[in-house]
Amino acid sequence: MALLQIEGVSKHFGQLTVLDRLSFEVEEGSVFGFIGTNGSGKTTTMKIVVGLLKANEGAVYVGGRKVEFGQTPTNRIIGYLPDVPEFYGFMNALEYLRFCGKVCGMNATDIQRKSTELIALVGLEQSAKRRIKGYSRGMKQRLGIAQALIHDPALLICDEPTSALDPQGRSEILAILSRVRERTTVLFSTHILNDVERVCDTIGILHHGNIALGGNLEQLKSTHRRNSIYLRFAPAGSEQGTLEAKLCSLPFVTSVLPEQLEPAATSLGFMVEVGSAQTDGPKLLSEILASGFTLLGYQIAEPSLESLYLEVIA
Ligand SMILES: Nc1ncnc2c1ncn2[C@@H]1O[C@H](COP(=O)(O)OP(=O)(O)OP(=O)(O)O)[C@@H](O)[C@H]1O
Ligand SMILES: [Mg+2]
Structure with a gap:
């Protein structure tokens, strides 16, 4: 079943057409690599999926429900890691996850249990009580993934989670995404093809506002x-x-x-x-x-x- 359906979505910024009747689906249980050059519209698409931007035409469905612009209820089943995640630097990772859990309406017991589990999943045990402002880029990306997973979303959307990282940092983030896939469908954008080959089973290449090539990676290779x-x-x-x-x-x-x-x-x-x-x-x-x-x-x-x-x- 498709967890995410994007149907004929167009987005213009003034004269500029970024998405031109874009359509694709992300199947439940898959790791989808959303590939495109700088400026091809990856971030724009993701923002439309989480209701931060309004499409000029078309519709997006998450878990069968239509995405509304603004406070969309579909975000209850989405975890989102933006391209440049912002944190409250004065908090430590545990405090930050507690804060995110409260925003999601979780109770204290669930927040406690989930934070401990996620800190371990992303390998931040040693730094969980350090202030975030002293974190490296890689550590912030790990915390960003943990934050996005706090409410157990069905779909995790990460906007270029590895782009700013060195090879070791990239490998670590990819390993986390591979672990996440056991419970969560993953959509991540990138222009690093090697990363896609390492963890994705499905891809979509965004070009001129639409998917120029998409589907199961192995099948695409064999055809x-x-x-x-x-x-x-x-x-x-x-x-x-x-x-x-x-x-x-x-x-x-x-x-x-x-x-x-x-x-x-x-x-x-x-x-x-x-x-x-x-x-x-x-x-x-x-x-x-x-x-x-x-x-x-x-x-x-x-x-x-x-x-x-x-x-x-x-
Ligand atoms: N708010 C905006 N106003 C005007 N133009 C915008 C706006 N947001 C994005 N754009 C333009 O839309 C195009 C697509 O941008 P977008 O950020 O979606 O690309 P991207 O694929 O995420 O690129 P990158 O790999 O650099 O992150 C670019 O030409 C960008 O300048
Ligand atoms: Mg982008």
Whole structure:
């Protein structure tokens, strides 16, 4: 079931059309990577979902209920981490979570239980009683996720939670999002494709105000599979030229790209482009085997998210 449905949403700022009849859905239980370049409209979309901005046309549904601009009741099941989270720096993390719990109308017992659980989930146990104004960016992002989860939302929306962090900080936030997914559907925006590949099962690439490419990441990769075959041979070294010449001579091979040879390499890799991996693959295999080379690996290459992205954005 779709927990979030965005149906034909448009948003203009004066002459500028940011969202142009944008439609997509986020299925319950998924981790959705909302990808787009700077200024593509990710933050605008998220603000519309949480009722902070009014769409010019279209509708958004969360858990089947329509989102209203302003104090929308749908926010009871949404946790939101904005792109630049603001905290009361004089509070410590526990005080801040208590404050957020009260704003959500939770009772003292639930706030206590939930705060302890969330402080552990985001790994802030050692700093829970330090003032937030002394926190690093990564610590603030962790607290931001904890704050967004205080009322046990069905949907967690994070606006670029990893963008300002170093690789270790990014890994830690991604690990938290992976843990969260057991109980909560996650929608997060980013332009870091590597982060998406690490934790998301579903993606939507926002481009020119709409989803240029979206769906299950594995399915997208397999449907956009190109006719590239990765071959690995033993041994490395002297045979590279002969092998390359042999592969290039085959009529159904359209290009041959040898892998960079490391000094201590014991095998030799080639990326070979054919007309059709399905029909030319077996022919390629039998040619190689007949010519006596030692084949160690044969794999139809999957496109990376980066290559899909560039294909869509180009
Ligand atoms: N309140 C506003 N008034 C006028 N223009 C706005 C407003 N908010 C956003 N925009 C414009 O809308 C476009 C989309 O902005 P948005 O912040 O949604 O993009 P984004 O995808 O989140 O970008 P980033 O990756 O930089 O965070 C930009 O051109 C931005 O300048
Ligand atoms: Mg943004």
